[in-house]
Amino acid sequence: MDDLLSEFITETNESIATLDVELVRFERESSDTAILGNIFRLMHTIKGTCGFLGLPRLEAVAHAGENVLGKFRDGELPVTPQAVTLILRCIDHIRVLLAELEAAGREPDGDDHVLIGEINAVADGTQTRMAVTPQESNAGDSAPVFDEAGFPVAAELLAEVAQALGPVSDGFPPLGDTFVEPAPEPEPEPAPQSVAPAKAPEAPREASSEAPAHAVSSIRVNVDVIENLMTLISELVLTRNQLMQLQRSQKGGEFKVPLQRLSHITSDLQDGVTRMRMQPIGNAWAKLPRIVRDLCLDAGKKIDLVQRGEGTELDRQVLELIKDPLTHMIRNSADHGIEDPATRLGAGKPETGTILLEAYHESGHIFIRIADDGRGLNVERIRQKALANGLVTEAELAGLSEKQILQFIFRPGFSTAEKVTSVSGRGVGMDVVRTNIERIGGTIEMTSVAGEGTTFLIKIPLTLAIVSALIVQTAGERFALPQINVVELVRADARSGTRIETIKDAPVLRLRDRLLPLVSLRGLLGLGEAKADSDRFIVVTELGSFKFGIVVDRVFDTEEIVVKPVAPILRGNPYYAGNTILGDGSVIMILDPNGVAAAAGQARTGNDGAASAAAAHAGGDLTSLLLFRAGGTELKAVTLDTVSRIEEIDAGAIEHVGGRPVVQYRQQLMPLVMLGDGQSFKPSGKQPLLVFTENGQSLGIAVDEVVDIARDHVELELAPRGDGLIGSAIIAGKATDLVDIRHYLMRSRDNWFAPESVEAAHG
Numbered sequence: 001m002d003d004l005l006s007e008f009i010t011e012t013n014e015s016i017a018t019l020d021v022e023l024v025r026f027e028r029e030s031s032d033t034a035i036l037g038n039i040f041r042l043m044h045t046i047k048g049t050c051g052f053l054g055l056p057r058l059e060a061v062a063h064a065g066e067n068v069l070g071k072f073r074d075g076e077l078p079v080t081p082q083a084v085t086l087i088l089r090c091i092d093h094i095r096v097l098l099a100e101l102e103a104a105g106r107e108p109d110g111d112d113h114v115l116i117g118e119i120n121a122v123a124d125g126t127q128t129r130m131a132v133t134p135q136e137s138n139a140g141d142s143a144p145v146f147d148e149a150g151f152p153v154a155a156e157l158l159a160e161v162a163q164a165l166g167p168v169s170d171g172f173p174p175l176g177d178t179f180v181e182p183a184p185e186p187e188p189e190p191a192p193q194s195v196a197p198a199k200a201p202e203a204p205r206e207a208s209s210e211a212p213a214h215a216v217s218s219i220r221v222n223v224d225v226i227e228n229l230m231t232l233i234s235e236l237v238l239t240r241n242q243l244m245q246l247q248r249s250q251k252g253g254e255f256k257v258p259l260q261r262l263s264h265i266t267s268d269l270q271d272g273v274t275r276m277r278m279q280p281i282g283n284a285w286a287k288l289p290r291i292v293r294d295l296c297l298d299a300g301k302k303i304d305l306v307q308r309g310e311g312t313e314l315d316r317q318v319l320e321l322i323k324d325p326l327t328h329m330i331r332n333s334a335d336h337g338i339e340d341p342a343t344r345l346g347a348g349k350p351e352t353g354t355i356l357l358e359a360y361h362e363s364g365h366i367f368i369r370i371a372d373d374g375r376g377l378n379v380e381r382i383r384q385k386a387l388a389n390g391l392v393t394e395a396e397l398a399g400l401s402e403k404q405i406l407q408f409i410f411r412p413g414f415s416t417a418e419k420v421t422s423v424s425g426r427g428v429g430m431d432v433v434r435t436n437i438e439r440i441g442g443t444i445e446m447t448s449v450a451g452e453g454t455t456f457l458i459k460i461p462l463t464l465a466i467v468s469a470l471i472v473q474t475a476g477e478r479f480a481l482p483q484i485n486v487v488e489l490v491r492a493d494a495r496s497g498t499r500i501e502t503i504k505d506a507p508v509l510r511l512r513d514r515l516l517p518l519v520s521l522r523g524l525l526g527l528g529e530a531k532a533d534s535d536r537f538i539v540v541t542e543l544g545s546f547k548f549g550i551v552v553d554r555v556f557d558t559e560e561i562v563v564k565p566v567a568p569i570l571r572g573n574p575y576y577a578g579n580t581i582l583g584d585g586s587v588i589m590i591l592d593p594n595g596v597a598a599a600a601g602q603a604r605t606g607n608d609g610a611a612s613a614a615a616a617h618a619g620g621d622l623t624s625l626l627l628f629r630a631g632g633t634e635l636k637a638v639t640l641d642t643v644s645r646i647e648e649i650d651a652g653a654i655e656h657v658g659g660r661p662v663v664q665y666r667q668q669l670m671p672l673v674m675l676g677d678g679q680s681f682k683p684s685g686k687q688p689l690l691v692f693t694e695n696g697q698s699l700g701i702a703v704d705e706v707v708d709i710a711r712d713h714v715e716l717e718l719a720p721r722g723d724g725l726i727g728s729a730i731i732a733g734k735a736t737d738l739v740d741i742r743h744y745l746m747r748s749r750d751n752w753f754a755p756e757s758v759e760a761a762h763g
Contacts, residue, residue, distance in 0.1 A: 005053065005101075007220075010220070016091050016094055019091050020287065030079040040066070040072075040073055043065055043069055047066055057097065057107050058098075060112060060116060061090060064090065065094075068119060090115070226273070226276055233269060233270050236266055237266060237270055240263055244263060244583055277315050277316050284319050285357060288330050288357070292355070295331065301334070301338055301353065302341055303355060308356070308358040309359035312359040312360060318440055322436075324436065328430075337374030337376075343375075355371070356369065356371045357370055366462060367459055371456075374454065376448045382405055382408050382409065386405070386414075406448055410431050437458055441460070441484060443459045443543065461482075461484055466563070468484075468560055469482055469560075469561045469580075470556075471558070472550075472555050473556065474527060474552045477527065487541065488540045507520065509549050514641070515644070515645070516540070517641065520551045538550065538551055538552075539555070543597045624710075625714070626638050626690070626706070627708045627710055628705065629705050629707060630702065631676030635731070636738075637737070637738050638690070638739050642741050644692055647688075661681070663689075665700070672700045688706060701741075714731070724743045725737055
């Protein structure tokens, strides 16, 4: 394929991507002549270029579409959904022909007279039926499908076109008027919506005698050239870091000033190349208005897609990886979330639903929010589907909160659709979305309110090639931890007053009235044990909404590192995400927070109270549990992340108010609870308590002894034997009752903190 044809294919693909967006806008704002003028000029350019290159089949299809647009422009033809759908199908047909042209290097054989005849019938006002799809036009052996209102069924067409289309263009600007046939109006052709670089201001006409007024200030560059340049910049950054490390090891020296200058230039060059790779996130949204529009026609819905922050820029590599997840989530919101107009009106909502797609920068990351005002997720249907699929038992479901039940939609193959359609119901969905987002170091969180809608919040890094990382050390080995997951650093030594505590050999940290589970990097990687009196550092790490601490020996500075793939011999290790080279030439491993979190028992287990133990089984992950005995020899357990503190109080400090046991705790009266009828407080000495705090109110549960901390998969074997229990399970090889702390917290709130209790305390 020669360069001229290659440039034509690239430029025309950009033009039809813009036409998709503009036509959907024009259908809503049919009185806007500026939008129509832009659409007409783009189609006219495609037709003219096809004629110039000798592509008669493409030229004929584009010419037919231009005729209809000309009728729109002259006011001779009303703008109806049927007519706009036909133009969109004309564009789809051009897209398919372009794909075949690119694959074969020549225009494909075929006859488009059926499609062109239908388009001309619309232009002449003699249309009686809608046009067939491009595939049907070529085959000539099947009839089009219409609904009762005369609209074409567009969902299957979209799937076929998506296969033929492949990836959307990378958003580089067009080559000005290289192939442009002069338009009837002497107006400059506006840049497509996907253009990233801004054009320079035009000079005054008196000073522009050496160049035409339409000269462009940008060029098209092959993506591979930029990728290779970024690789070279990455190597230059590594070399710069090595030279600066050598310079720091020597005091003074004649190379100090030149190296500083080299460092500044390297940083500027890195920043410039990084900006070259950055593209507006709106490029990933270009197809979405068309998808929503066609789905509305197919399903008889009214949906307004609101886009905010389209100009927010991020790395093109990240942009390509989030296109499919975003498309799937928007289709889900339109298909499952938004109700039909009659249902919305019956629920007191406007008949037009709204899907908000928003992107913004915050703290060096990109946040993408997808929110709809639809029906929300059906918790009961998710519950029933989870039971039917064998993901959980009825006893386990009884201990799950609504938030935890909603997490089942992220399980592989999980779908609540009642029937399989071209849009949904095949069970390939949200699990793939989460996997793809986590693969680029991002996270996804979800909230849903029945009758009000569903919101997803995605957090992703700006770029993948060069990332900010915290360098830590343990057992003499250094590691890099992505800064996106680091919340804070805590030093544990005698001077700071913070120390690592152990509960039956399991390390924990008291951090703002919560016991934070810890995982030792030494132990995790098998690097031996640290000295008991050595200083330790805890890197408080966040994965989604879950926090845990990584214990290390030393913390260095935050550095920008170049991510290299993991060597094949280490690809099966879940704790490593890659490797990098430091300034001194050392090769160090980059830690994978997901793998480390699994070892800490915190990955995707939920974090909303006592029922998170049962949720751990639903998610298939390890859970950190506190084992104790109270009122007998049987073992009991609560999830560690619900425990605020473990206290020992003097038995003589226990008082009674209104017949209920209390103790003065942090200038407040804290209610005390015993878990069994046969349990009693110790008559003297120290009474162990587990302290739980919620909404500023504390509750103490009396125990006989704290036994251990265990990390295990929780699988409920027996149903609850009474109030206050989630059920029974095998924990660390022993039968254990799981205590429902929320039951006691709610009971204490209803009883101890009720007005009559206050009156009794003062009476």
